Amino acid sequence: MVDLPKIIPQPQIPRRNFIKGALLAGLASSCTSNDPFTTAATEESVMASGEMVKLLSTTGEIIEVDKAYLKPLEEIPSISQTAQRMGIEGKKFVMVIDLSRCKNLKKCQEACNHAHFVSDAQNWIKVYPIQEAEHTAPFWQPTTCMHCDDPPCVKVCPVDATFKRQDGIVGIDADRCIGCRFCMAACPYSTRVFNWDQPLLPPEVLAMNYSSETSCPPKIGTVSKCDFCPDMARKGELPHCVSACPNGVFFFGDMNEDTVTNGSETVRFSELIRDRSGYRLMEDLGTKPSVYYLPPVDRLFPFKNELKPEEG
Amino acid sequence: MIDQSSISSDKITSDLMPQKFGKAGTIWVSILVLLCLAGLFGYYRQLTLGLGVTGMRDYASWGIYISNFVFFVAISLVGSLITAIFRLTNVGWRTPLTRISEIIAVSAILFASIIIIVDMGRPERFTHIFLYSRLQSPIIWDVIVITTYLVLSVLFLYFPLLADLPILIKNSKAGSGLQKLYKFLGSFWKGTAAQFKITEKAVKIISVMIIPVALAIHTVTSWLFATTYRPGWDSTNFGAYFVSGAFLVGAGGVIVAMYVFRKAYKLEAYITEKHFDYMGKIVVMLALLYLYFNVNEYLVPAFKMKKAEEHHLMSLFTGEFSLLFWSVIILGMIVPIVVLIFPSGRKPKTAFIMGVLVVVGAWFKRFLIVTPTMLSPFLPMYDVPENYKHYWPTWEEWAITIGSLAGALLIITIFARLFPIVPIHETIEERQNVKQQML
Ligand code: SF4
Ligand code: SF4
Numbered sequence: 001m002v003d004l005p006k007i008i009p010q011p012q013i014p015r016r017n018f019i020k021g022a023l024l025a026g027l028a029s030s031c032t033s034n035d036p037f038t039t040a041a042t043e044e045s046v047m048a049s050g051e052m053v054k055l056l057s058t059t060g061e062i063i064e065v066d067k068a069y070l071k072p073l074e075e076i077p078s079i080s081q082t083a084q085r086m087g088i089e090g091k092k093f094v095m096v097i098d099l100s101r102c103k104n105l106k107k108c109q110e111a112c113n114h115a116h117f118v119s120d121a122q123n124w125i126k127v128y129p130i131q132e133a134e135h136t137a138p139f140w141q142p143t144t145c146m147h148c149d150d151p152p153c154v155k156v157c158p159v160d161a162t163f164k165r166q167d168g169i170v171g172i173d174a175d176r177c178i179g180c181r182f183c184m185a186a187c188p189y190s191t192r193v194f195n196w197d198q199p200l201l202p203p204e205v206l207a208m209n210y211s212s213e214t215s216c217p218p219k220i221g222t223v224s225k226c227d228f229c230p231d232m233a234r235k236g237e238l239p240h241c242v243s244a245c246p247n248g249v250f251f252f253g254d255m256n257e258d259t260v261t262n263g264s265e266t267v268r269f270s271e272l273i274r275d276r277s278g279y280r281l282m283e284d285l286g287t288k289p290s291v292y293y294l295p296p297v298d299r300l301f302p303f304k305n306e307l308k309p310e311e312g
Numbered sequence: 313m314i315d316q317s318s319i320s321s322d323k324i325t326s327d328l329m330p331q332k333f334g335k336a337g338t339i340w341v342s343i344l345v346l347l348c349l350a351g352l353f354g355y356y357r358q359l360t361l362g363l364g365v366t367g368m369r370d371y372a373s374w375g376i377y378i379s380n381f382v383f384f385v386a387i388s389l390v391g392s393l394i395t396a397i398f399r400l401t402n403v404g405w406r407t408p409l410t411r412i413s414e415i416i417a418v419s420a421i422l423f424a425s426i427i428i429i430v431d432m433g434r435p436e437r438f439t440h441i442f443l444y445s446r447l448q449s450p451i452i453w454d455v456i457v458i459t460t461y462l463v464l465s466v467l468f469l470y471f472p473l474l475a476d477l478p479i480l481i482k483n484s485k486a487g488s489g490l491q492k493l494y495k496f497l498g499s500f501w502k503g504t505a506a507q508f509k510i511t512e513k514a515v516k517i518i519s520v521m522i523i524p525v526a527l528a529i530h531t532v533t534s535w536l537f538a539t540t541y542r543p544g545w546d547s548t549n550f551g552a553y554f555v556s557g558a559f560l561v562g563a564g565g566v567i568v569a570m571y572v573f574r575k576a577y578k579l580e581a582y583i584t585e586k587h588f589d590y591m592g593k594i595v596v597m598l599a600l601l602y603l604y605f606n607v608n609e610y611l612v613p614a615f616k617m618k619k620a621e622e623h624h625l626m627s628l629f630t631g632e633f634s635l636l637f638w639s640v641i642i643l644g645m646i647v648p649i650v651v652l653i654f655p656s657g658r659k660p661k662t663a664f665i666m667g668v669l670v671v672v673g674a675w676f677k678r679f680l681i682v683t684p685t686m687l688s689p690f691l692p693m694y695d696v697p698e699n700y701k702h703y704w705p706t707w708e709e710w711a712i713t714i715g716s717l718a719g720a721l722l723i724i725t726i727f728a729r730l731f732p733i734v735p736i737h738e739t740i741e742e743r744q745n746v747k748q749q750m751l
Pocket of ligand 2: 156157158159160161162172176177178179180181182183184222223
């Protein structure tokens with residue numbers, strides 16, 4: 001069973017769509033025979049599953065609710081399609097990935113896959129073992145979509161389903177994508193994945209309206225990729241990978257403000273790049289990525305190849 | 313050898329009138345229909361289950377649908393080669409070949425458009441191409457030139473057919489469905505001098521127009537690849553490389569079709585050994601040209617062996633695709649050159665076998681252009697299930713692909729059942745001209 005989403009409640013969601021259990025639990029202090037859950041349940045004819053989950057009520061008590069009565073938040077994009085395509089005014093999002101701190105924990109990948117319902121076989125974030133040449137030092141290199149400023153994927157898309165926003169993010173409109181996969185051939189960073197089969201999603205997620213800011217729900221026959229989590233940015237939070245990494249590998253921020261943060265350290269972007277010799281991948285192709293890398297010098301962890309042979 | 317000019321026009325007409333399918337014809341058509349049905353079933357599964365039924369995955373995100381598409385586009389060039397170029401340069405022996413090559417072109421380009429829709433993950437959003445189209449995408453360029461080429465090719469097939477329609481109406485059973493079809497298509501055509509003049513003019517204009525459009529569809533199709541960064545595709549030669557390959561497969565296809573129609577309809581007096589001889593020489597020339605471009609595409613990068621190219625080139629030369637690669641180069645190009653260079657190699661039967669080699673080789677060549685490059689990304693193939701790292705088409709893909717090839721052959725076959733595959737009117741006129749010159 002897929003876990004219910006941690007996804008992106010936007011403001012302006014009608015009250016009745018909140019997780020009923022949690023909300024009403026705050027009002028009811030005990031579970032009597034005519035407790036609100038059963039009433040709500042009979043109204044919508046939901047059968048109790050017998051499986052109880054613990055929830056924290058709004059008054060701070062821990063309560064138990066039958067799992068069947070939980071309802072996820074419905075994704076109602078409070079931001080119009082046009083606004084999603086425009087992006088956030090005045091921003092220019094950048095990411096800095098500190099290679100000296102990465103030890104291939106893949107917490108970023110886990111959090112990302114979970115938040116975006118990425119299929120089991122696929123990953124938006126990959127942590128590559130890289131060794132440029134025989135006698136050079138190996139290191140781990142996490143990759144996301146580079147959100148190129150001259151994005152080859154956007155250039156080739158015939159229907160404008162992949163687009164560049166004013167805040168630098170390259171987004172995908174899965175309601176428009178025709179599934180030609182030209183963008184996949186064009187992306188030199190092999191970052192795009194295609195929904196070959198019907199994605200396995202909880203029905204609640206399936207019923208949501210697609211938002212290019214969360215790239216959810218993924219739709220069969222269309223492409224997906226890392227979206228830089230603009231929904232989190234709108235809430236003033238960091239992308240899932242950034243907050244999931246225990247080693248603070250990912251810095252995310254706004255180039256116009258010249259600040260990036262990994263959640264615990266906040267630094268000047270320009271200084272970080274200058275002092276630590278930041279660079280970008282495949283600069284020679286002219287794609288102008290928005291993701292910068294800090295070289296793996298003075299590594300915090302020795303490179304240990306824990307790969308199973310078939311992975312290598 | 314029959315004295316060509318002595319055949320009467322009645323004999324020509326009765327020789328060239330479309331005939332009912334014999335036993336072999338019926339079997340042939342039933343096989344094609346069955347293959348098409350299998351393809352339709354495969355496509356039904358793909359529609360209901362998604363592209364997951366194919367062998368394509370994130371790395372090999374394009375597979376045999378795309379290479380089959382390129383093949384169809386390539387073979388469709390033959391229409392303009394034989395019909396337009398030969399017409400404009402007044403090549404005298406082209407008459408019996410024009411309609412054959414034009415119907416190959418029409419059916420191939422038709423199936424090219426169908427197969428590209430089959431490749432789409434969301435075929436029901438086909439209209440988005442027009443609703444949201446962005447002119448900067450090479451796909452849109454392809455849509456524009458392919459539609460133009462399709463329209464021009466259909467007209468190019470239809471206009472020269474007009475002169476045959478009165479003959480067909482006269483010689484078909486009164487009131488039969490066939491006659492109704494002929495009447496529908498051309499009862500307005502009375503064969504007046506003015507009408508002849510207009511048709512001739514129209515055909516001439518199309519001949520001129522279709523050549524740049526035909527070159528454009530191949531060039532633009534090559535740009536689908538060459539506008540990306542990938543090793544093996546990132547080449548400034550790609551347009552010319554595709555055009556030359558298209559000429560080659562088209563010429564090979566015509567030899568095959570010539571041989572089959574000659575046998576099936578007993579057209580020895582019209583499609584003569586001379587035609588095989590000439591076409592054989594043309595294939596030699598085109599194969600040499602294509603070989604030249606292959607040297608450019610593979611040996612020049614191999615001389616440098618840039619890191620990104622290395623994986624791609626080695627997978628072709630010695631790796632996963634080497635058997636296929638060398639078979640295509642040797643059987644699809646070198647052997648036809650060597651055989652067809654000798655006059656005895658240009659006899660109908662050997663020419664036919666070489667034509668088959670060229671066409672089959674060309675199909676696999678397109679596979680070799682698409683798949684090995686897809687499997688040579690810049691960053692290593694990593695953190696994916698094992699089957700993502702290789703590509704082998706599933707039965708659904710084969711069924712659809714073979715079904716589309718069968719469909720193209722079916723259109724050609726049905727066309728030959730309905731209309732004379734060698735133009736009757738033009739042949740009669742040509743023979744009369746020869747006679748007059750002799751007198
Ligand atoms: S990394 Fe690939 S998908 Fe992302 S913007 Fe660049 S070209 Fe597009
Ligand atoms: S697969 Fe979708 S996003 Fe990619 S180029 Fe085609 S239509 Fe655009």
